[in-house]
Amino acid sequence: VDCGGVQRASNFCGVNRNLTYQLVDQTGAPFLLAYTLSESFSNLSTTNPALGLPTPSQNVPIPANGIVTDAQFVGFTYPQCLGSNDHHSYKQNFSVKVGGVTYNLSTTLSISNGNFSGTPQDNVSITTP
Amino acid sequence: MRTFLPSSSRVLLAVALLSSLRVSGQAAPAPQEDVLTRSARIDDESLPAFSAFQGALQMSGVPGGVAFMEGCSDQPVPMVRPHGTTLREVLNSITAGDSAYAWRMREGVVNLEPSTGLPALLRTHLNTYDSRDATDAVSAVTFLSSSLEVTRAATNLGLAQNVLGPGLGSMAQGPPPPIKPLGIRLHDVTLVDVLNAIALANKHGVWTYRETHCGSVHQFNVSFAQ
Numbered sequence: 001v002d003c004g005g006v007q008r009a010s011n012f013c014g015v016n017r018n019l020t021y022q023l024v025d026q027t028g029a030p031f032l033l034a035y036t037l038s039e040s041f042s043n044l045s046t047t048n049p050a051l052g053l054p055t056p057s058q059n060v061p062i063p064a065n066g067i068v069t070d071a072q073f074v075g076f077t078y079p080q081c082l083g084s085n086d087h088h089s090y091k092q093n094f095s096v097k098v099g100g101v102t103y104n105l106s107t108t109l110s111i112s113n114g115n116f117s118g119t120p121q122d123n124v125s126i127t128t129p
Numbered sequence: 130m131r132t133f134l135p136s137s138s139r140v141l142l143a144v145a146l147l148s149s150l151r152v153s154g155q156a157a158p159a160p161q162e163d164v165l166t167r168s169a170r171i172d173d174e175s176l177p178a179f180s181a182f183q184g185a186l187q188m189s190g191v192p193g194g195v196a197f198m199e200g201c202s203d204q205p206v207p208m209v210r211p212h213g214t215t216l217r218e219v220l221n222s223i224t225a226g227d228s229a230y231a232w233r234m235r236e237g238v239v240n241l242e243p244s245t246g247l248p249a250l251l252r253t254h255l256n257t258y259d260s261r262d263a264t265d266a267v268s269a270v271t272f273l274s275s276s277l278e279v280t281r282a283a284t285n286l287g288l289a290q291n292v293l294g295p296g297l298g299s300m301a302q303g304p305p306p307p308i309k310p311l312g313i314r315l316h317d318v319t320l321v322d323v324l325n326a327i328a329l330a331n332k333h334g335v336w337t338y339r340e341t342h343c344g345s346v347h348q349f350n351v352s353f354a355q
Binding site for chain 2: 014051057059
């Protein structure tokens with residue numbers, strides 16, 4: 001279940017991490033208008049070809065003064081589960097469309113999640129110039 | 130973009146699902162010609178067919194669903210350059226750019242599917258479907274795709290179900306808006322019928338069925354984008 005109360009997985013066996021975001025302008029002030037948000041993924045590295053890149057969300061409507069929720073999942077529907085060293089890593093980027101114009105956001109996330117020698121981890125590194 | 134309230138958890142959820150019931154209840158579909166003439170102009174850029182389709186439907190506000198097959202992640206994905214003004218024009222440009230896909234209308238819902246036909250799992254017969262307490266399409270598709278009937282059919286086809294997202298959503302600040310159950314009850318249908326019924330009840334949005342075959346990996350994933 002993501003932070004907005006939406007059921008994202010059921011009978012899930014794997015690793016999950018929920019995050020929330022708020023879009024801000026260059027001064028750090030919240031962006032108060034409604035917009036649509038898209039994501040893209042790249043730079044995949046994986047120990048298991050079953051763990052590819054997620055299907056990217058596109059044009060997700062964010063209401064005025066709204067909060068963005070993101071639910072990261074890596075795993076399978078039970079009874080299949082992650083192997084003891086099944087993990088992958090990739091980069092996540094965002095773009096915002098408002099007033100018919102698309103803006104690429106400068107924030108980049110480096111995500112590495114799964115089982116690492118038997119230890120479940122979901123590591124997120126956020127880079128904002 | 131500012132991050133806050135991160136929380137992490139490792140989960141192994143076991144949720145009991147699905148029961149039975151009969152009868153159907155859903156919004157009446159708009160006339161097909163009306164929705165196909167809606168504006169669906171999207172950015173002029175190269176995209177995989179499934180992404181272009183999803184963008185066009187979201188732009189037009191028409192409910193739909195796409196089924197696509199893929200190989201290993203290192204295999205190149207054919208790209209299309211969608212163009213046109215109306216939804217029909219954009220859909221035609223997508224299938225002209227990638228002949229591996231065809232689009233069709235199914236009772237008010239637009240589907241993009243392999244030219245060779247729907248994947249076998251989407252043709253799985255379900256005796257009944259009841260959306261029960263689900264109040265949003267994302268949750269309904271989540272419960273449906275991990276239901277016993279679908280999981281059993283996938284196993285028979287040699288398919289595992291991966292869960293890799295997508296996960297973007299939103300929530301408004303302040304008191305939550307009133308919600309009510311989707312109220313979908315169907316009987317004697319296929320999996321694609323149910324996915325389309327969920328999209329139709331939601332009035333917009335696109336379900337995505339993704340089937341991956343890479344070496345010994347044979348898996349699928351179903352998601353819904355508002």
